[in-house]
Amino acid sequence: MAKNGSKVKRVAILTGGGDCPGLNAVIRGVAKPAHDHGLTVLGIIDGFEGLVEGKAKQLYNKDVSGILAVGGTILGSSNKGDPFHWPEQDINGEIKIMNRSKDALKHYEGWDLDALIAIGGDGTMHISKKLSDMGMNIVGVPKTIDNDLDATDLTFGHDSAVYVVTEAIDRLHTTASSHHRVMVIEVMGRYAGWIALSGGLAGGADIILIPEIPFDWEAIYDKVIQRNMMGKRFSIVCVAEGAKPLNGEMVVKAKDIKRTDPVQLGGIGELVAKNISENTGLETRYTVLGHLQRGGSPTPFDRILSTKFGTAAIDLVIKKKFGRMVALKGTEIKSVKIEEAISKQKLVTPDDHALKAAVAVGISFGTEKL
Numbered sequence: 037m038a039k040n041g042s043k044v045k046r047v048a049i050l051t052g053g054g055d056c057p058g059l060n061a062v063i064r065g066v067a068k069p070a071h072d073h074g075l076t077v078l079g080i081i082d083g084f085e086g087l088v089e090g091k092a093k094q095l096y097n098k099d100v101s102g103i104l105a106v107g108g109t110i111l112g113s114s115n116k117g118d119p120f121h122w123p124e125q126d127i128n129g130e131i132k133i134m135n136r137s138k139d140a141l142k143h144y145e146g147w148d149l150d151a152l153i154a155i156g157g158d159g160t161m162h163i164s165k166k167l168s169d170m171g172m173n174i175v176g177v178p179k180t181i182d183n184d185l186d187a188t189d190l191t192f193g194h195d196s197a198v199y200v201v202t203e204a205i206d207r208l209h210t211t212a213s214s215h216h217r218v219m220v221i222e223v224m225g226r227y228a229g230w231i232a233l234s235g236g237l238a239g240g241a242d243i244i245l246i247p248e249i250p251f252d253w254e255a256i257y258d259k260v261i262q263r264n265m266m267g268k269r270f271s272i273v274c275v276a277e278g279a280k281p282l283n284g285e286m287v288v289k290a291k292d293i294k295r296t297d298p299v300q301l302g303g304i305g306e307l308v309a310k311n312i313s314e315n316t317g318l319e320t321r322y323t324v325l326g327h328l329q330r331g332g333s334p335t336p337f338d339r340i341l342s343t344k345f346g347t348a349a350i351d352l353v354i355k356k357k358f359g360r361m362v363a364l365k366g367t368e369i370k371s372v373k374i375e376e377a378i379s380k381q382k383l384v385t386p387d388d389h390a391l392k393a394a395v396a397v398g399i400s401f402g403t404e405k406l
């Protein structure tokens with residue numbers, strides 16, 4: 037490890053949690069300047085899993101060349117590799133949760149690392165904070181299509197996901213209009229409605245349902261019927277996977293105790309479609325966009341943001357400003373303490389400009405109260 041006063045020589049990168057477009061652009065943004073500064077760069081395989089199990093490889097310039105526009109991550113990722121919540125199967129086949137953080141520290145020290153750049157979302161930043169407290173020098177880079185980290189105006193990957201949602205809604209519009217149907221599209225976002233709000237607004241959805249605004253079934257039925265009566269014989273409903281009815285619960289598809297957050301959301305789109313069809317008599321179909329939102333090439337915006345984040349992260353490492361996460365504030369790239377990054381989830385608030393704009397152009401949020 038770099039002693040006080042000595043220069044940083046060896047840095048590792050890992051990509052944690054669910055993947056998203058722009059991860060490779062960050063890796064490239066870290067590694068290229070790092071090499072120019074004479075640093076050795078290690079890529080840890082499969083997120084924190086590789087740190088616990090000691091799987092890493094050296095990254096050379098040739099490894100990070102030509103990956104700017106490539107989706108996914110050349111390092112692999114995992115959302116089951118939390119060193120503090122490590123699932124292990126015992127001889128009876130039962131899953132036991134172990135703390136393997138000492139193994140993570142052992143490999144960090146064994147690889148003689150001066151710093152670790154952890155690219156990830158909320159979960160990755162929580163783990164990074166705990167590993168920082170154990171003595172690792174960590175710099176975080178905020179990633180997630182969900183855009184739910186409060187300490188940064190945007191996470192990379194979000195814009196690409198919104199692009200996919202927008203394109204999908206555009207396509208649904210034409211078929212909805214031809215067949216005079218209600219089309220429900222379920223999008224990701226976990227407990228935050230950013231993808232549904234931005235994608236729905238950009239795609240011109242008629243109804244957007246988000247977790248932050250529990251919806252009233254009657255308001256949804258009224259809206260589609262009203263549109264029909266006005267001669268608009270189709271409707272588009274963009275529903276976030278975490279949306280829930282008033283006095284109701286989110287729809288949980290499965291639970292996986294191997295993950296720090298065991299909940300897998302999914303199914304609200306189907307339920308909304310079924311209820312609209314049964315209560316209005318209108319022909320209704322649903323589409324679940326799923327992992328299409330996380331795959332493929334990053335948008336130009338995400339390529340640029342990822343490159344800015346990556347280069348800013350290695351800059352922090354070289355300056356030995358550890359325990360921080362790079363963040364977008366307005367148009368500038370700044371950094372915040374990792375604990376600040378995990379202190380609050382960023383959710384859609386009533387004063388959000390996109391929300392207000394959506395209401396102003398007549399989009400319903402399934403409630404009369406906005």
Ligand code: F6P
Pocket residue numbers: 054115157180181182224225226277300301330
């Ligand atoms: O956090 C990103 C995200 O895509 C969420 O929007 C979604 O709920 C979840 O990950 C899906 O996770 P998995 O890939 O494990 O199904």
